[in-house]
Amino acid sequence: MKLSVPRRAAAAAAFALAGLLASGAPAASAAPVAPVTTLAAPDIPLANVKAHLTQLQTIATNNGGNRAHGRAGYKASLDYVKAKLDAAGFTTSVQQFTSSGATGYNLIADWPGGDVNQTVMAGAHLDSVSSGPGINDNGSGSAAVLETALAVSRAQLQPAKHLRFGWWGAEELGLVGSKYYVNSLPSTERSKISGYLNFDMIGSSNPGYFVYDDDPVIEQTFKSYFSGIGVPTEIETEGDGRSDHASFKNVGIPVGGLFTGASRTKSSAQAQKWGGTAGQAFDRCYHSSCDTTSSINDTALDRNSDAIAHAVWSLSAGTTEPPGDFYENAADVTVPDAGAAVTSTVNVSGRSGNAPAVLKVGVDIKHTWRGDLVIDLLAPDGTAYRLKNSSGSDSADNVITTYTVDASTETANGDWKLRVQDVARYDTGYIDSWKLTF
Ligand code: DTR
Ligand code: CA
Ligand code: ZN
Ligand code: ZN
Numbered sequence: 134m135k136l137s138v139p140r141r142a143a144a145a146a147a148f149a150l151a152g153l154l155a156s157g158a159p160a161a162s163a164a165p166v167a168p169v170t171t172l173a174a175p176d177i178p179l180a181n182v183k184a185h186l187t188q189l190q191t192i193a194t195n196n197g198g199n200r201a202h203g204r205a206g207y208k209a210s211l212d213y214v215k216a217k218l219d220a221a222g223f224t225t226s227v228q229q230f231t232s233s234g235a236t237g238y239n240l241i242a243d244w245p246g247g248d249v250n251q252t253v254m255a256g257a258h259l260d261s262v263s264s265g266p267g268i269n270d271n272g273s274g275s276a277a278v279l280e281t282a283l284a285v286s287r288a289q290l291q292p293a294k295h296l297r298f299g300w301w302g303a304e305e306l307g308l309v310g311s312k313y314y315v316n317s318l319p320s321t322e323r324s325k326i327s328g329y330l331n332f333d334m335i336g337s338s339n340p341g342y343f344v345y346d347d348d349p350v351i352e353q354t355f356k357s358y359f360s361g362i363g364v365p366t367e368i369e370t371e372g373d374g375r376s377d378h379a380s381f382k383n384v385g386i387p388v389g390g391l392f393t394g395a396s397r398t399k400s401s402a403q404a405q406k407w408g409g410t411a412g413q414a415f416d417r418c419y420h421s422s423c424d425t426t427s428s429i430n431d432t433a434l435d436r437n438s439d440a441i442a443h444a445v446w447s448l449s450a451g452t453t454e455p456p457g458d459f460y461e462n463a464a465d466v467t468v469p470d471a472g473a474a475v476t477s478t479v480n481v482s483g484r485s486g487n488a489p490a491v492l493k494v495g496v497d498i499k500h501t502w503r504g505d506l507v508i509d510l511l512a513p514d515g516t517a518y519r520l521k522n523s524s525g526s527d528s529a530d531n532v533i534t535t536y537t538v539d540a541s542t543e544t545a546n547g548d549w550k551l552r553v554q555d556v557a558r559y560d561t562g563y564i565d566s567w568k569l570t571f
Contacts, residue, residue, distance in 0.1 A: 172290075172446060172450065173446070174284075174439070174442035174443045174445065174446035174447070175284050175287075175288060175442060176439060176442075177277070177280050177281060177284055177435075177438040177439050177441070177442050178280070179431060179434060179435040179438065181280045181283070182276045182277055182280045182434055182435070182438050183276075183426070183429075183431070183434070185213075185214075185217075185272070185275075185276035185279055185280065186268050186272050186273070186276050186426050186429065187426060188213055189210055189213070189266065189267075189268060189272040189275070189276065190266055190268055190272075190425060190426045192206050192209045192210050192213065193206050193261065193265075193266030193267070193268075194266070195209075196209055198265065198266060198422065199261050199262070199263050199264065199265060199266060199267065200259070200260060200261040200266060200267055200272075201260055201261055201262060201263040201267075201305070202232060202233070202235060202237050202260045202302055202303040202305065202306055202309070203232075203233065203234075203235025203236070203237070204263065206261070206266075207237075207238070207259065207260050207261075207302065208238060210259050210260075210275075211227070211238050211240050211259060211300065211302075214240055214259065214275065214279055214300055215227065215240055215242075217279060217283060218240075218242045218279070218282060218283075218298075221282070221283050221286035221287075222244075222245070222286050223242040223243060223244055223245075223282065223286070223298075224242070224243040224244075224245060225240065225241065225242045225243075226240075226241045227239070227240055227241075228240075228241060228310075228313070228314060228317070230302070230303075230309070230310065230313040232302075232303045232306055232309045232310075233303075233306060237302035237303040237309060237310055237313075238302045238310075239299060239300065239301055239302055239310045239311070239313065239314050240259070240299065240300040241297065241298070241299050241314070242282060242297070242298045242299075243295070243296070243297050243298075244282070244285055244286070244290070244295070244296040244297070244298075246291055246292075246295070247291070247292050247293060247294050247295035247296060247449065248293060248294050248295055248451070249295040249325055250295075250325050251293070251294040251295065251325070251327045251451075252294065252295040252296070252297050252325050252326045252327060253292075253294050253295070253296055253297070253326075253327060253328055253330075253445065253448050253449040254296075254297045254298070254299060254326050254328070254329045254330065254381075255278050255281065255282075255296075255297075255298050255299075255329075255330040255331075255332070255441065255444075255445055256278060256298060256299035256300065256301060256311070256329065256330070256331060256332070256377060257271055257274030257275045257277070257278045257299075257300060257301070257331070257332045257333060257377075258271045258274070258275070258300070258301040258302075258304030258305070258310065258311070258333060258376070258377055259271070259275045259300040259301060259302065260301070260302055260303055260304055260305055260310075261305070261424070262305050262420045264420060264421060264422055265418070265420070265421050265422040265423065265424045265425070266422075266424060266425055267424055268336075268424055268425050268426050268428065268429060269334055269336050269337055269338070269416055269418070269419075269424050269428060269429055270333070270334050270395070270416070270419060270420065270424055271304070271332075271333045271334060273332075273334060273335045273336035273429065273434055273437075274331075274332035274333050274334065274335050275300055277332055277335055277434065277437060277438040277441050278298055278300070278332055278441065279298075279300075280438060281298075281438065281441045281442045281445055282296075282298045284442055285445070290446070290449075292446070292449035292450055292451070293449065293450060293451025294327065294448070294449040294450070294451060295449075296445065296449050297326075299311070299314065301314070301377050304333070304376065304377055308376070308377055308379060308380050310377075311377035311380035311381070312380045314380070315380045315381055315383070315384055315386075323384055323385075323386060326381070326386050327387065327448075328348060328350075328351055328386070328387045328388070328389065328448055329378060329381040329386050329387070329388045329389075330351065330388070330389055330390055330441070330444055330445070330448075331345070331376055331377050331378035331381075331388060331389070331390035332390055332391055332437070332441060333375075333376040333377065333390070333392065334392055334393055334394070334395055334416065334419075335391050335392065335393050335433065335434060335437035335438075335441075336393060336429040336430055336431075336433050336434035336437070337393035337394045337395070337415045337416035337430060337433060338415075338416055338417065338418065338428050338429065338430050339394070339399055339409040339410050339413050339414065339415050339416065339417070339430070340393035340394060340407065340409065340415060340430045340432075340433035341367065341392075341393055341394040341399060341403055341407055341415050342359060342364055342365065342366045342367070342391075342393065342407060342433070342436070342437075343366065343367050343368070343369035343372070343391065343392040343393065343394065344356055344359070344366045344367070344368060344369060344389070344390075344391060345368075345369045345372050345378065345388065345389045345390040345391070345392070346368040346369065346370075347378070347382060347387065347388045347389050347390075348387035348388060348389050350387070350448075351387060351388070351389025351390075351444065351448065352389055354389070354443070354444045354447055354448060355389065355391060355440055355444060358439075358440045358443045358444070359436070359440065362436065362439075364407075364436060365406050365407070367403075369390075369392050371397065372390075372392060376390070376392075378390050389444075391437050391440060391441070393415060393416070393430070393433045393437065394414075394415020394416055395414070395415060395416050395419045396414050396415075396416065396417075396419045396420075397414065397415060398411075398412060398413060398414055398415075399411055399412070399413060399414070399415055416428070458484075458570070458571050459493075459495075459568045459569060459570040459571070460479040460480070460481050460549075460568060460569045460571075461479065461566060461567070461568035461569075462477050462478060462479045462551075462566065462567060462568070463565070463566035464477065464566075465563050465564065465565060466553075466563055466564040467561075467563045468498075468500060468506070468553050468554070468555045468561065468562055468563055468564065469555065469561075470555055470558060470559065470560070470561045471505075471555055471556065471557055471558040472554075472555060473554070474507075474552050474553060474554035475552070475553055475554075475564070476511070476550040476551065476552045476553075477550065477551045477553075477564050477567060478548050478549070478550050479548070479549050479567075479568070479569055480547070480548050480549075481513075481545055481546050481547060481548075481549060481569065481571075482546050483546070484545035484546055484571065485545070486544075486545060487540070487541055487542065487543060487544055487545055488512075488540035488541065488543045488544070488545045488571065489540065489541060489571055490539045490540070490541040491537050491539070492537065492538045492539070492540040492569060492570075492571065493535050493536075493537055493569065493570035494510050494520060494535065494536045494537070494538055494551070494567070494568075494569060495534075495535045495567060495568045495569075495570065496508065496520070496532055496533070496534060496535075496536070496551065496564075496567045497531075497532075497533050497564075497565040497566045497567065498531060498532040498533070498553060498562060498563070498564050498565060498567075499530075499531050499562045499563055499565050500530065500531060500532065500555070500560065500561065500562025500563070501530045501560040501561070501562060502527075502528050502529075502530070502557075502559075502560035503527055503529055503530060503531060503532050504523060504524040504525055504526060504527030504528060504557070505523060505555045505556060505557040505560050506521060506523060506532060506553060506554070506555055506556075506562075507519075507521065507522060507523050507553070507554045507556055508520040508521040508532065508551070508552070508553050509551075509552040509553075510536075510538055510549065510550070510551060510552075511549065511550040511551075511552055512540060512543040512547075512549060513543065513544060513546070513547025513548055513549060514543065514544070514547075516543065517552070518538045518540070520536045520538075521536075523556045523557065525557070531562075535570075545571065549569055551564065551567045
C-alpha cells in the first residue's frame, strides 16, 4: 500500500502506430500497438467508380484512343479529376515536369485539416500506355482513389492525421511523375508523410487479390479488411519497383497498396481461391487496346475501392484518447466498523466528451468478511452506480476485482468517488487503492 495522488497513466501505445508508419518498423520500446478507435469507412459506391471510368474511356476515345503522357488524353483526364476535387472542397495543385520531350503533370489534392506532420497519402498513376485507354491500368486505381477522396468530402471527415491524394503522370515511362514529386519534396516534407498507399490495376478481368508486403501496419490494415469480407489475399511478389510506391519507398516512406494482377497467369490454386480462369492472365488486356471499361471486373473494383476507403479512414484516425488510460488513487482510507460511508476520489481531466459505456472500476479493498460492505461509484454529478451490495453470507475476505459501469451519460471530466460503507459489526478494513480505466 502506498500513498499517491491520483495519477494518469501515460499511454504511448496509440502513438506507436504513427511510429510504425514513420519508421516502417516497430520502435524497440514501443508498447504493443493498441487498437485505434476509428469511424467506420463508408461503402464506396461501385456505380460512382464506374462512372469515372466511363468518363476516362470517353476521354480516351475523344483523344486518339489513349490517355498517355504527353498526349491530350492525359491532360483531359487530369482536368476531369481536378474539377471533381475542386468542387468537393479539396486544395488542389498541378505539378508540371518534362519527360521524353513532353510536359507531364501530377495532381495533388489536400483535404484541409489534420496534423500535417502525420500525412497519410493515397495515390494512383493516371496515365495509360499509348496503345490503349488504360481503364484498368490505371483508370481503376485513379477512379477508386478519386471516389474515396469524394467520400471523405461527403463525410466531411476530420481525421487526426492530414489526408493527401495524388494522381501521377508518366508512370508508364518509369515512375517519372511520382519520382519527380518525391524528389521535389524537401526532406522535411517527406518525413511528414507517415505512409503512402498505391493503387495500380485494381479491377483486372481475371482478378487476384494481392497486398503489397511493405509496411507491416499498412499491409495488416488491408489484410484484415479482406479477411473481414471473407476474401483471401496473397502477398504481391512482383510489385517491388513496378509502380509509384517505389518512388516513396526509395526515400524511406512506409508504403503499401493493392493489386489485382497484370500479365502473369492465374494458377489453378488461385482460381480455386478466387474464382476466375486458371491458366489465363489476370488481365489479358494489359497494355493493350482492349483495356477498356468492358475489361473491368466489377467485384474486384468494388472490393478494392472499399478496401481503400477502409485504409484511408483507419490509417488517418488518431485516437482522441490514448486507449488504456487510467486514473488511480492509492491512498488508504479506513472504513469504520458499522459506521458512516467513506469515499476516495480521483480527478479526471483532459478528456473529451462523456465517459465510456464500458468504464472499468478496479477496486482493492482489504476487509475481513467482505459481506459487510456496500460499494458505490459516484459520478462527478453525484449519480451513484451500485457496484456491490452487502451480503451476510459472504464471509470471504477482501474485495479485489474490476467492475464495469455504463457511464456513457456522464461527463468524463471531474471528481469521481468510490464510496464504501461497512453495514455490519465486528469486521474492519480499508480502501487500499482504486482506479478508473477509460
Ligand atoms: N507496372 C504497372 C503494372 C504492374 C505490374 N506489376 C505490378 C505490381 C504491383 C503494382 C503494379 C504492377 C504498370 O504497368 O502500370
Ligand atoms: Ca462498395
Ligand atoms: Zn501499365
Ligand atoms: Zn499501372
